[in-house]
Amino acid sequence: MNETTPAFDRHMLEALVCPVTQTVLEYDAEAQELVSRAANLAFPIRNGIPVMLTDEARPLE
Known part of the structure; x- marks a missing residue:
């Protein structure tokens, strides 16, 4: 992430759930993704x- 890219507000994570499973998400700061282990997807x-x-999510390996 560079200086011109806005940072993700971690407080938003408390309000977001996986759209597939409605389970909690994990924030991957390095990849700039929200990860749903239950759905095996990473949302950018x-x-x-x-x-x-x-449609924009990446399958987890």
């Missing part, structure tokens, strides 16, 4: 905004 964070669309 772009410009500080989580993209909670399953």
Whole structure:
């Protein structure tokens, strides 16, 4: 993340759940993703905004 990229507000994590399983998400700061272990998906964070669309999610390995 560079100086021009807005940071993800970790307090937002308390309000967000996985759109597939409605379970808690983990914040991966290095990858800038919200991870749903239950759904085996990682949702990207772009410009500080989580993209909670399953079409945009990356499958976990």
